[in-house]
Amino acid sequence: MQKMMQQVVCTVDVVLLTLQDSALKVALLKRGRAPFKDVQALPGGYIHPDTDADTRDAALRMLAQKTAIQPPYLEQLATFSGPARDPRGWSISVVYYALVPFDVIGQAGQADVTLASVDKLPRLSFDHRAIVNTAVQRLRGKSQYSSLPCYLAGEAFTLPQLQRIYEALMGEALNKVSFRRKMVEMDMLEAIAGEFSAAGAHRPAQLYRLKPELRDQLTLIARGL
Template sequence: MEPALIVTVDIVLFTLSDGQLKIVLLRRELDPYAQQLALPGGYIHPEEDRDSLAAAERVLRQKTGLVSPYLEQLFTFSGGVRDPRGWSASIAYYALVHESVLQPDAEHRFELLAVDGLPDLPFDHNRIVAHASQRLRDKSTYSSLPCHLLPGQFTLTELQHTYEQVLGISLDKSVFRRKLGELDFLEAIPNAMRSGKHRPAQLYKLRDDARLALFNKTV
């Protein structure tokens, strides 16, 4: 009799907190690795999930109570040694949310840890996080992806700071604004301004049809 194949989805859920790129980790309830921090994950349910994306959406919702505005397939990690229960395959996804939606409750308990300096995680979750972090940073150089780490309304300065925190570099303001002008993915909110130390700043939001926009050159 052929051994059962273990097929799961795992999600790297990113947010920005205290100026750092962080991920959501949960404590596993069952063996293997009970009570250790790990990525949100779970089995694919063939009778329920139409595909791996549906499985990832379901697992993310069940494990964290969240629906991410951006969820993308990353890579499939497989082999006979990554899971002590046997040969397994994990279809990994990564997702982005603003920190304000991360509100643990009695049903959904999780921890936020900085991507840089993670402890050893179960299975090959460190490898999955490394791949997801590189994908996020690479894609942020030529797309609107970091917008999904912001709240629903934001200023252009807040948007630039978000890019800088993800990429780990400083960006020239005039060049960055020019890049934004190349694409029509932002919408100014009428009569919405944010007051601060300087003059009030216009508030923007992502256009409803602008899930991901691509620049013709990197930022």
């Protein structure tokens, strides 16, 4: 006779972040069913052991199904767990965070995706508020010393644009000369022949892109002891 073993609810959630007008935003969806019906939540859902290769694969599936977005950057954030976070029972959520350029969200054209400023979150389902805050902390932290923010820029971008992204994330103005020095020293960008003129009445800026070989890999700044 097998004893009934208490079950663990296994889910995956994704914190999809983007930068709109120098403000960091999260993608939210209104839940269609209980619990937290009609309350905003992160894109997420149950793991499907029969089809998901792993939790990362499940995260990509969530994004594809619910937002039709294939993110240029996706990384595991952390796993949240406990008896109280989900009314359905003792649960685990393996959380990933993704970065996308703002225009990618628009193109995906999912009308039911809401963008909320991470500094002024609405009421969220489960412990999603804490999860978003953790993701923002992680992004801000890593932005200090890595190429992570590049994934918030589009495929091609100018150095001034990239600097504005870094400044938005770190919340402080950066020295132009030092910033450029760092970027060349990190050796992760390559200039594109074409330029950028749409800006208006001034000198156009050189366009850059991430070196293809570094596409899915962060570049770090030397630092430390």
